[in-house]
Amino acid sequence: xxxxxxxTDSTLCIGCKACEVACKEWNGVSEDGLDWSGFSYxxxxxxxxxxxxxxxxxEQAPTPGLGGNAEQASWTFSSDVCKHCxxxxxxxxxxxxxxxxxxxxGVFIQPDICNGCGYCVASCPFGVVERxxxxxxxxxxxxxxxxQKVGLQPACAKACPTESIKFGEIxxxxxxxxxxxxxxxxxxxxxxxxxxxxxxxxxxxxAMFIVRGDPRAYNLPPAPEVPTVYLKKGWRxxxxxxxxxxxxxxxxxxxxxxxxx
Amino acid sequence: xxxxVPIQGFExxxxxxxxxxxxxxxxxxxxxxxxxVGTRPSGAPFPKASAESGxxxxxxxxxxxxxxxxxxxxxxxxAAGAAAVVGAVADYTGADRELVQxxxxxxxAGAVISPALLISDLGRPERFLTMLRVFKxxxxxxxxxxxxxxxxxxxxAAAFAGFLRSRYGASMPVRVLENAGQAASLAFGLPFSNYxxxxxxxxxxxxxxxxxxxxxxxxAASGLGAAVGIxxxxxxxxxxALQALGLGAALFETWEGLxxxxxxxxxxxxxxxxxxxxxxxxxxxxxxxxxxxxxxASLFTSRKRSECLRRWAAFASIAGSLATRFGWIAAGKxxxxxxxxxxxxxxxxTESGA
Numbered sequence: 001x002x003x004x005x006x007x008t009d010s011t012l013c014i015g016c017k018a019c020e021v022a023c024k025e026w027n028g029v030s031e032d033g034l035d036w037s038g039f040s041y042x043x044x045x046x047x048x049x050x051x052x053x054x055x056x057x058x059e060q061a062p063t064p065g066l067g068g069n070a071e072q073a074s075w076t077f078s079s080d081v082c083k084h085c086x087x088x089x090x091x092x093x094x095x096x097x098x099x100x101x102x103x104x105x106g107v108f109i110q111p112d113i114c115n116g117c118g119y120c121v122a123s124c125p126f127g128v129v130e131r132x133x134x135x136x137x138x139x140x141x142x143x144x145x146x147x148q149k150v151g152l153q154p155a156c157a158k159a160c161p162t163e164s165i166k167f168g169e170i171x172x173x174x175x176x177x178x179x180x181x182x183x184x185x186x187x188x189x190x191x192x193x194x195x196x197x198x199x200x201x202x203x204x205x206x207a208m209f210i211v212r213g214d215p216r217a218y219n220l221p222p223a224p225e226v227p228t229v230y231l232k233k234g235w236r237x238x239x240x241x242x243x244x245x246x247x248x249x250x251x252x253x254x255x256x257x258x259x260x261x
Numbered sequence: 262x263x264x265x266v267p268i269q270g271f272e273x274x275x276x277x278x279x280x281x282x283x284x285x286x287x288x289x290x291x292x293x294x295x296x297x298v299g300t301r302p303s304g305a306p307f308p309k310a311s312a313e314s315g316x317x318x319x320x321x322x323x324x325x326x327x328x329x330x331x332x333x334x335x336x337x338x339x340a341a342g343a344a345a346v347v348g349a350v351a352d353y354t355g356a357d358r359e360l361v362q363x364x365x366x367x368x369x370a371g372a373v374i375s376p377a378l379l380i381s382d383l384g385r386p387e388r389f390l391t392m393l394r395v396f397k398x399x400x401x402x403x404x405x406x407x408x409x410x411x412x413x414x415x416x417x418a419a420a421f422a423g424f425l426r427s428r429y430g431a432s433m434p435v436r437v438l439e440n441a442g443q444a445a446s447l448a449f450g451l452p453f454s455n456y457x458x459x460x461x462x463x464x465x466x467x468x469x470x471x472x473x474x475x476x477x478x479x480x481a482a483s484g485l486g487a488a489v490g491i492x493x494x495x496x497x498x499x500x501x502a503l504q505a506l507g508l509g510a511a512l513f514e515t516w517e518g519l520x521x522x523x524x525x526x527x528x529x530x531x532x533x534x535x536x537x538x539x540x541x542x543x544x545x546x547x548x549x550x551x552x553x554x555x556x557x558a559s560l561f562t563s564r565k566r567s568e569c570l571r572r573w574a575a576f577a578s579i580a581g582s583l584a585t586r587f588g589w590i591a592a593g594k595x596x597x598x599x600x601x602x603x604x605x606x607x608x609x610x611t612e613s614g615a
Contacts, residue, residue: 097395115388122325214312234459241481242451256502
């Protein structure tokens with residue numbers, strides 16, 4: 001089995017939300033409600049328990065060659081998804097073993113094992129996993145594990161009309177990303193970057209993004225950390241606390257015993 | 262083409278719109294792009310997404326979905342773990358029998374209440390059991406649930422055996438159960454009283470993970486203060502060892518509070534501002550300076566007055582420990598809502614000395 005990945009190229013995204021719809025239909029994900037965000041044409045906001053693909057509508061200052069040239073705003077769209085980290089915070093934190101790494105390299109929550117403790121929610125550096133309030137369990141993108149099992153590409157990639165969402169073997173896509181970046185730079189889009197935090201403790205992702213400008217405008221964190229990096233310091237402090245508690249209690253009772261008897 | 266050329270059959274507004282088309286064409290020929298404003302939709306100008314303003318200020322992280330059961334569990338577990346340690350050490354050093362048994366009852370009560378609170382948070386009892394199908398050392402929650410299991414077994418066994426011994430005398434099996442239970446509840450109680458600090462410290466939430474080096478010590482002192490307080494409220498207000506332990510815990514909490522107040526990192530913001538800040542600060546004052554002052558005062562007063570002061574110190578420590586746990590969980594929720602913190606570049610993050 002090859003290790004697979006997504007490459008989401010926001011320079012090709014037209015914001016049609018076909019990926020969101022395809023994901024919801026294939027995976028049977030519930031609706032989000034019809035709420036208006038009131039600040040942009042993005043009324044979904046972020047990925048969550050009932051949104052596994054989410055198209056961000058990034059309004060920016062006008063840039064030549066990037067859609068409209070009006071004074072007010074230009075749009076780029078970027079379809080966000082679970083990053084399927086190489087070192088996944090949710091997977092490490094899960095106390096039930098429900099979250100596993102599949103043979104395709106994706107991170108998968110087994111819904112029949114998840115107990116809804118919510119620890120993965122607080123452990124995801126990208127804010128992807130969410131507990132479904134009605135059901136009590138945690139949900140996120142499955143990387144269409146069922147489809148990949150039978151050799152199909154994920155529903156979102158299949159539905160994408162512009163091939164903004166590319167799916168394939170991870171090394172091929174990494175090469176494709178750098179090739180595409182060169183192409184964009186050659187066309188004058190010098191602010192195009194690949195987002196794949198390989199230098200951080202997350203160690204790279206199975207969902208890479210090509211965006212224009214600073215990835216922070218797309219809510220992509222510049223320094224995501226897998227929370228296991230804090231364990232050493234935490235357990236050291238815990239051992240110190242236990243040692244102090246034991247010696248303190250011993251001292252208190254030993255000196256007291258001497259005085260009162 | 263000239264603006265002055267009259268257009269056949271057009272007048273008024275129609276002429277203006279035709280002229281606008283000519284204007285647009287001229288603009289496009291000159292600059293290769295249009296600089297002029299077209300239609301302004303209502304609500305314009307829209308907020309822009311940028312490196313500084315993030316994605317419209319939508320939080321990047323998700324809040325831990327924990328309700329009141331979890332901070333209450335932190336409190337109960339911390340007090341029960343510390344009580345087990347106090348009870349076992351008191352027994353080994355030959356302190357009075359009643360104090361030992363009372364400490365065991367506190368530990369046993371915590372051992373029963375803790376899983377009940379966790380099950381209440383999970384929703385269904387069998388969901389607790391799924392945590393017992395694996396042991397993952399890299400997951401503080403997995404380590405914690407096994408510690409809780411060991412602690413619950415040991416603490417209830419020790420309390421039960423102590424009860425049997427006081428009622429029916431010390432037969433051999435009872436003594437074996439009591440000693441084994443006590444030794445195990447000491448061994449499990451030590452990590453049980455503070456592991457919750459590692460639990461929230463090893464997450465993606467900035468206010469928690471930046472404090473990971475402090476949290477276990479802070480929570481252990483908080484748990485000890487509460488355990489001593491409960492023992493004092495059960496009548497042990499003359500015990501000098503408990504007084505020393507209560508004073509030690511209160512002094513540590515005072516120092517911890519000063520440490521937090523003395524640091525001005527933006528990730529500590531939820532500990533000092535807003536509702537979570539007020540609860541954390543109230544917890545800090547109630548478990549630090551208040552019992553410290555009351556306990557010091559009780560050293561220099563008459564016996565009767567001293568007991569009264571210690572009773573108030575006990576109340577303060579218990580309330581403080583409870584508020585501390587609720588405050589830290591609330592601070593974590595506020596911190597997750599802060600979209601700016603996770604968007605800070607790496608070099609700005611490394612300087613913090615959690």
